[in-house]
Amino acid sequence: MSKVRVLGPRERLPEALxxxxxxxxxxxxxxxxxxGEPLERAHLATREERERRHLLDVIVDIDAALEQLRVTTxxxxxxxxxxxxxxxxxxxxxxxRVRREAERLRLxxxxxxxxxxxxxxYQQFFSAFRSLLEAEARWxxxxxxxxxxxxxxxxxxxxxxxxxxxxxxxxxxxxxxPLASGEIALLIIVAAPAAARVEGLLAQAQVEEIPVPAAYxxxxxxxxxxxxxxxxxxxxxxxxxxxxxxxxxxHEHSGELARARAAVHDRLAELEALPLSGVTPRAxxxxxxxxxxSRATLEARMRTDFGDAVAVSAVSTEEWASDEAPVVLSNxxxxxxFETLTNVFPLPRYGTIDPTxxxxxxxxxxxxxxxGDVGYGxxxxxxxxxxxxxxxxxxxxxxxxxxxxxxxxFSIIAGFLFGEIFGDFGSRQLGLRPMLFxxxxxxxxxxxxAVALGAVHILLGLGLGVASLVRRHPxxxxxxxxxxxxxxxxILALLAAVKVLPAGFFTPAAIGLLVAFxxxxxxxxxxxxxxxxxxxxxxxxxxxxxxxxxxxxMLAVVANRMAGAIGxxxxxxxxxLLFHLVNFAIALFSPTVHALxxxxxxxxxxxxxxxxxxxxxxxxxxxxxxxx
Amino acid sequence: MExxxxxxxxxxxxxxxxxxxxxxxxxxGPAVAAALAEKPELSTTAVLMIAIPETVVILGFVVAAxxxxx
Numbered sequence: 001m002s003k004v005r006v007l008g009p010r011e012r013l014p015e016a017l018x019x020x021x022x023x024x025x026x027x028x029x030x031x032x033x034x035x036g037e038p039l040e041r042a043h044l045a046t047r048e049e050r051e052r053r054h055l056l057d058v059i060v061d062i063d064a065a066l067e068q069l070r071v072t073t074x075x076x077x078x079x080x081x082x083x084x085x086x087x088x089x090x091x092x093x094x095x096x097r098v099r100r101e102a103e104r105l106r107l108x109x110x111x112x113x114x115x116x117x118x119x120x121x122y123q124q125f126f127s128a129f130r131s132l133l134e135a136e137a138r139w140x141x142x143x144x145x146x147x148x149x150x151x152x153x154x155x156x157x158x159x160x161x162x163x164x165x166x167x168x169x170x171x172x173x174x175x176x177x178p179l180a181s182g183e184i185a186l187l188i189i190v191a192a193p194a195a196a197r198v199e200g201l202l203a204q205a206q207v208e209e210i211p212v213p214a215a216y217x218x219x220x221x222x223x224x225x226x227x228x229x230x231x232x233x234x235x236x237x238x239x240x241x242x243x244x245x246x247x248x249x250x251h252e253h254s255g256e257l258a259r260a261r262a263a264v265h266d267r268l269a270e271l272e273a274l275p276l277s278g279v280t281p282r283a284x285x286x287x288x289x290x291x292x293x294s295r296a297t298l299e300a301r302m303r304t305d306f307g308d309a310v311a312v313s314a315v316s317t318e319e320w321a322s323d324e325a326p327v328v329l330s331n332x333x334x335x336x337x338f339e340t341l342t343n344v345f346p347l348p349r350y351g352t353i354d355p356t357x358x359x360x361x362x363x364x365x366x367x368x369x370x371x372g373d374v375g376y377g378x379x380x381x382x383x384x385x386x387x388x389x390x391x392x393x394x395x396x397x398x399x400x401x402x403x404x405x406x407x408x409x410f411s412i413i414a415g416f417l418f419g420e421i422f423g424d425f426g427s428r429q430l431g432l433r434p435m436l437f438x439x440x441x442x443x444x445x446x447x448x449x450a451v452a453l454g455a456v457h458i459l460l461g462l463g464l465g466v467a468s469l470v471r472r473h474p475x476x477x478x479x480x481x482x483x484x485x486x487x488x489x490x491i492l493a494l495l496a497a498v499k500v501l502p503a504g505f506f507t508p509a510a511i512g513l514l515v516a517f518x519x520x521x522x523x524x525x526x527x528x529x530x531x532x533x534x535x536x537x538x539x540x541x542x543x544x545x546x547x548x549x550x551x552x553x554m555l556a557v558v559a560n561r562m563a564g565a566i567g568x569x570x571x572x573x574x575x576x577l578l579f580h581l582v583n584f585a586i587a588l589f590s591p592t593v594h595a596l597x598x599x600x601x602x603x604x605x606x607x608x609x610x611x612x613x614x615x616x617x618x619x620x621x622x623x624x625x626x627x628x
Numbered sequence: 629m630e631x632x633x634x635x636x637x638x639x640x641x642x643x644x645x646x647x648x649x650x651x652x653x654x655x656x657g658p659a660v661a662a663a664l665a666e667k668p669e670l671s672t673t674a675v676l677m678i679a680i681p682e683t684v685v686i687l688g689f690v691v692a693a694x695x696x697x698x
């Protein structure tokens with residue numbers, strides 16, 4: 001990053017800001033004000049502050065309107081020009097009007113759907129008792145009660161009948177009809193003088209009568225139902241009308257509103273950038289960071305637009321602390337998907353090391369060693385391809401699919417090294433032989449391989465720690481380097497002790513350790529020995545690669561044995577396939593989690609320095625990308 | 629008889645860490661669930677938190693393998 005300073009006449013500040021916004025290169029920062037200089041931070045005028053608050057309200061209206069119309073914009077809009085005078089006022093009115101209209105239509109649709117569902121419920125009742133309900137009007141001295149009972153409560157009907165007989169004798173009739181919904185419709189017809197007692201009984205039994213909606217004439221259900229059925233016929237048309245109006249509204253205004261949203265965001269960004277500039281009575285100054293390779297572009301554009309009126313100069317590195325500089329991760333195309341894995345952590349500080357390239361190499365390698373099966377690797381590759389086809393560029397799903405690719409490749413390579421295609425199926429049926437060793441039997445060599453990989457990974461982490469600390473904290477860098485040397489000495493001594501290396505290595509390694517130990521305490525304090533032990537523990541933690549790898553192959557072997565262990569071959573093969581499926585699911589999850597853990601806990605702990613500020617150039621608004 | 633003792637030792641080497649891991653995960657699980665309810669963006673960290681105690685059982689497995697295949 002380069003820090004630059006832009007100087008020019010005060011009256012041209014808004015124009016300079018607009019040019020910088022079009023360029024989208026400068027990450028603005030408040031200017032440093034040398035003591036005694038007449039430079040002060042610019043403030044928004046009352047009118048501008050009012051405009052800013054108004055635009056915040058407009059954005060709320062536009063977002064709500066677009067959400068109601070279900071318009072999602074993910075691509076930046078290529079607006080040729082900025083908002084013309086009067087546009088913002090027009091857009092504010094439009095957003096307000098469309099929002100309210102869209103909300104009204106949404107509400108209308110909800111009400112219509114609810115009304116339709118209600119009428120359909122009554123329609124079931126009406127269909128069940130059509131003839132009786134029609135006759136209901138002819139009983140002047142009777143009162144009818146319409147009740148719905150849940151199917152599971154059918155036992156209450158005989159009890160109700162018995163209670164009514166006990167209370168009013170035979171002055172009632174009960175008709176029941178099961179409905180398609182599983183409920184039971186009850187029509188109770190009672191002689192008018194006994195109605196009050198029946199109502200009391202129904203209330204006591206907590207049986208609720210179906211209310212007759214007032215909107216359809218009230219009174220009896222018989223009177224209301226024709227109106228309800230007529231309304232049911234009208235509702236589809238009303239729903240279609242509301243949806244058509246919604247579509248028209250969207251068609252008519254969504255483009256304009258999307259343009260308005262971009263322009264309003266741009267204007268807001270411009271207003272919010274203003275206080276980041278410094279002004280004197282006659283001049284303005286803007287400061288910020290720009291990627292060093294883009295500095296020439298910035299200078300050329302400012303020269304083209306402003307000639308000599310505005311000057312762009314570099315601020316010397318002595319004038320700014322590296323911690324203030326923003327960070328942008330810049331990785332080759334092949335490594336970029338792995339930024340998804342490093343983005344779980346806060347950004348690294350400026351000037352420290354981005355771990356993405358190392359994750360891109362070691363993560364698939366560890367994953368591959370744990371899965372280590374050609375068959376599973378091929379299936380995984382197929383899954384990755386499928387995800388790649390289903391996903392859009394720049395989404396999380398696309399990144400995941402691009403991470404799956406190398407993981408599948410390493411799984412296939414490791415599968416050939418260990419001679420595995422769906423466990424021991426490859427060796428038994430296809431005659432595949434391991435190129436390195438058989439994980440199924442050679443556990444100790446696999447353990448040594450895993451721990452050796454751990455040693456390499458951790459030593460690399462310590463080396464990166466030295467590289468990132470050497471400029472700012474040379475003492476800490478020396479301590480970390482010494483830890484690395486001691487780890488190597490411990491490994492040499494151990495290998496000499498178990499006679500992997502000549503015994504002559506042991507004494508020099510032990511002496512080296514004895515000399516390095518006090519130096520380490522001197523450099524890093526009394527906690528240094530504990531940290532050294534913890535680092536050795538970290539190396540041993542890589543034994544999980546062996547453990548998960550062996551567990552994976554064992555499960556695959558068990559799956560294959562199922563095919564022959566069950567009487568029927570077809571059933572055995574089916575069980576074997578199911579077991580392989582389960583093993584594959586485990587092989588997706590566990591190696592991912594543990595390979596991540598080895599990076600996040602063991603590896604990053606040796607050098608990663610979080611706390612960087614994200615590089616956010618002052619520019620045109622870009623809609624947020626969907627996550628998946 | 630020695631084979632029986634070796635088998636028992638290997639079983640203990642994996643069973644005791646497995647119980648310890650289960651206990652640790654039973655404490656971490658609810659805490660992680662509570663944290664996720666408030667901050668869903670911590671899901672990756674949460675999975676790692678759950679995976680951390682598994683180191684114990686993995687080392688137990690390695691020791692058991694070392695006992696059986698020495």
